[in-house]
Amino acid sequence: MSRAAFLLFGLAAVTSILMQSAGPARAAENSFIMASTTSTVNSGLFKSILPLFTARTGIAARVLGVGTGQAIRIAERGDADVLFVHHRESELAFVQGGFGVKRHDVMFNDFVVVGPAADAARVGSAGSASRAYRKIAAARSIFVSRGDDSGTHRKSLEIWRRAGVEVKNFSGRWYREAGAGMGATLNIATSMEAYTLTDRATWEAFRNKGSHRILYEGGPGLKNQYGVILVNPARHRHIRVAAARAFIDWVLSDAGQAAIDGFRINGKQIFFANGRRAGGGEAGKQ
Numbered sequence: 001m002s003r004a005a006f007l008l009f010g011l012a013a014v015t016s017i018l019m020q021s022a023g024p025a026r027a028a029e030n031s032f033i034m035a036s037t038t039s040t041v042n043s044g045l046f047k048s049i050l051p052l053f054t055a056r057t058g059i060a061a062r063v064l065g066v067g068t069g070q071a072i073r074i075a076e077r078g079d080a081d082v083l084f085v086h087h088r089e090s091e092l093a094f095v096q097g098g099f100g101v102k103r104h105d106v107m108f109n110d111f112v113v114v115g116p117a118a119d120a121a122r123v124g125s126a127g128s129a130s131r132a133y134r135k136i137a138a139a140r141s142i143f144v145s146r147g148d149d150s151g152t153h154r155k156s157l158e159i160w161r162r163a164g165v166e167v168k169n170f171s172g173r174w175y176r177e178a179g180a181g182m183g184a185t186l187n188i189a190t191s192m193e194a195y196t197l198t199d200r201a202t203w204e205a206f207r208n209k210g211s212h213r214i215l216y217e218g219g220p221g222l223k224n225q226y227g228v229i230l231v232n233p234a235r236h237r238h239i240r241v242a243a244a245r246a247f248i249d250w251v252l253s254d255a256g257q258a259a260i261d262g263f264r265i266n267g268k269q270i271f272f273a274n275g276r277r278a279g280g281g282e283a284g285k286q
Helices: 003-029 038-042 045-057 068-076 088-096 129-139 151-163 182-191 200-205 241-251 254-262
Strands: 031-037 060-066 082-085 100-116 143-145 175-177 196-199 212-216 223-231
Touching: 031 038, 031 068, 031 241, 038 045, 038 060, 038 182, 038 200, 045 060, 045 241, 045 254, 060 068, 068 082, 068 088, 068 151, 082 088, 082 241, 088 100, 088 223, 100 129, 100 182, 100 200, 100 254, 129 143, 129 151, 129 212, 143 151, 143 182, 143 196, 151 196, 182 196, 182 200, 182 212, 196 200, 223 241, 241 254
Parallel strands: 031 060, 031 082, 143 175
Antiparallel strands: 082 223, 100 196, 100 212, 100 223
């Protein structure tokens, strides 16, 4: 082989290697990781709306569906590009701690108290969530909490505090913590004829209801607000900023908000969009 041919062959080989190594990087720019909650995944919401986003942008999303507390820890480590959860105080602390760029309201639904139809604690006659909890405590009826640091678990603890009940004093007696996701907690509650707090989306999608039904709903303090946050690229330089911002812009746009409003379970609207309805732009920026 002549020297010129050898050099050309070597140049071609190097070019091929560089193109192959650049392939995954380019693919990464067309995808992002989102840390979110079990309710957005198990309800089927993301399965419904993410294909619309991908069809519009060509960007794929990988969703990690865990409790809000775990999702926040994942995002704090930089193992996700977008945080999409439902505990406003924790979300604001995430941003104030420098882990997120900016928080945006996206949508809401509500929490409901479910239990056996016999309703021994007479939760159905309560005028508020805290009164419902006090009735459960007074009757020593079994209450199963997620106990997993999720947004739902944190909300439940807030209600117990408002009710003036120190549940740790009754742990393992009538108050039980499942240490599990919402679906598993509902399975435990139905098998034990127990009460629990759940988000409405998971309840509507849950198929093992047995004799359980919604006993208390609609009271003040049961709104379940979701927020979306870009993980701070100044803290984690590998964050896929362009893809993440494209999703945030889309989910807050008219198209994304309409997709949320259009999602149904058993013919019922489950999530209600209340983000910025403005066709796109700089939603992911400060």
